[in-house]
Amino acid sequence: CIINVKLILDPLHPGGTVNRHFKISFITIILLFILYSLFFLPSPKPKSTTPPILPPATITPMSVLPLTLAATHPSTPSKPLTNTPEPITPQVPSVPQFYTVQTGQTLGLIAAMFGLNVEDLALANHITDINLIYTGQQLYIGSVFIIVPExxxxxxxxxxxxxxxxxxxxxxxxxxxxxxxxxxxxxxxxxxxxxxxxxxxxxxxxxxxxxxxxxxxxxxxxxxxxxxxxxxxxxxxxxxxxxxxxxxxxxxxxxxxxxxxxxxxxxxxxxx
CATH class of the missing domain: 2.40.440.10 (L,D-transpeptidase catalytic domain-like)
Structure with a gap:
């Protein structure tokens, strides 16, 4: 591609014109543009990688909820690796010294009431026939709980x-x-x-x-x-x-x- 260019090149004759014709190839124009871009056009600024500064956020206060987890799920102390049995305190029942036979009761029933053996109960009361007790009879109860004096x-x-x-x-x-x-x-x-x-x-x-x-x-x-x-x-x-x-x-x-x-x-x- 050839371009005709007419330039005014005679400075001695400002009132006149001198026609000059140059033939400039397209490749020459591209080279000139590249040179111009490299030396005369301003270099583009690199893009900043710093994140933009945002305005401070507005914090909306929230209601503080009470901590109820400890109350709902109380902490459980860690258990030992081996189970240590707790000492057992013997429970001594409160047994009356005497018991009055009620209507319809048998010696066996009375013995069971107090956790006693019927034969022992009969022996303690000098009863030879366990079937021969009567309503109103006084029976001694609790001989097993008696402590021998010193x-x-x-x-x-x-x-x-x-x-x-x-x-x-x-x-x-x-x-x-x-x-x-x-x-x-x-x-x-x-x-x-x-x-x-x-x-x-x-x-x-x-x-x-x-x-x-x-x-x-x-x-x-x-x-x-x-x-x-x-x-x-x-x-x-x-x-x-x-x-x-x-x-x-x-x-x-x-x-x-x-x-x-x-x-x-x-x-x-x-x-x-």
Whole structure:
């Protein structure tokens, strides 16, 4: 491609024109444009990579909710690797000292009520036939909970009577010489005395009299204070609760054992 260009090139003749014709190729024009762009056109500014600065955001306050997680899900302490059993405190049931038989009750039912063995309950109340109990009968309950008292002397023989449990204990040199004896001491109107005494007389058989009674041949009697003493009471079939005129009623068998074991002068301690 050839372009004709007419230029005014004569500066000496400003009023005239001189025609000059040049032939310029298209390639020459492109080269001239490239040179002009490189040396005369302003360089483009590089684009900034810095993020635009935004105006500060407006923070809208929010209501603060109470933390209820701890209350809803309380923290659980970590458990030890091995399970350590907690000490078990034995629970001793509250058992009345005596129980009155109600209509329709059997000895087996009463024993089950208190978690006792029916044979043990019968033995504690000197019942030979477990089917022969009657409404209103007083039964001694809770012999398994009785605590044996400590003797007050460490040598020789000593008899201890515990009125609250209706029990008699025979100690020798601080050790029980026999299992406990179930007895019947004085009732509320004629109570048995308390305190320290000693056996002052022993009688294999004697007559006992008093207001409302006159009994002959009372076996194995040992007096320890005035008219108070230990003796066999074959007429008393309900040992284990207060029922006497002040003496300590025992079964004939138990009274004989105690009579044979004790001597005149044996200390006697009567506890409430």
């Amino acid at each position: 003797p007050s002397i460490s040598y020789g023989k000593q008899i201890i009577v515990v009125l609250s449990t209706q029990r008699v204990y025979a100690f020798e040199d601080g050790v029980l010489a026999h299992t406990e004896f179930v007895v019947a001491t004085g009732k509320a109107s004629t109570p048995t005395v308390t305190g320290n005494y000693e056996i002052y007389i022993k009688l294999e058989s004697t007559r006992m009299t008093g207001p409302g009674y006159d009994i002959s041949n009372v076996p194995w009697t040992m007096y320890f204070h005035q008219g108070y003493g230990f003796h066999g009471a074959p007429w008393n079939n309900n040992l284990g609760h207060p029922a006497s005129h002040g003496c300590v009623n025992m079964s004939v068998e138990d009274a004989k054992w105690l009579f044979d074991w004790a001597e005149v002068g044996t200390p006697v301690l009567i506890l409430p």
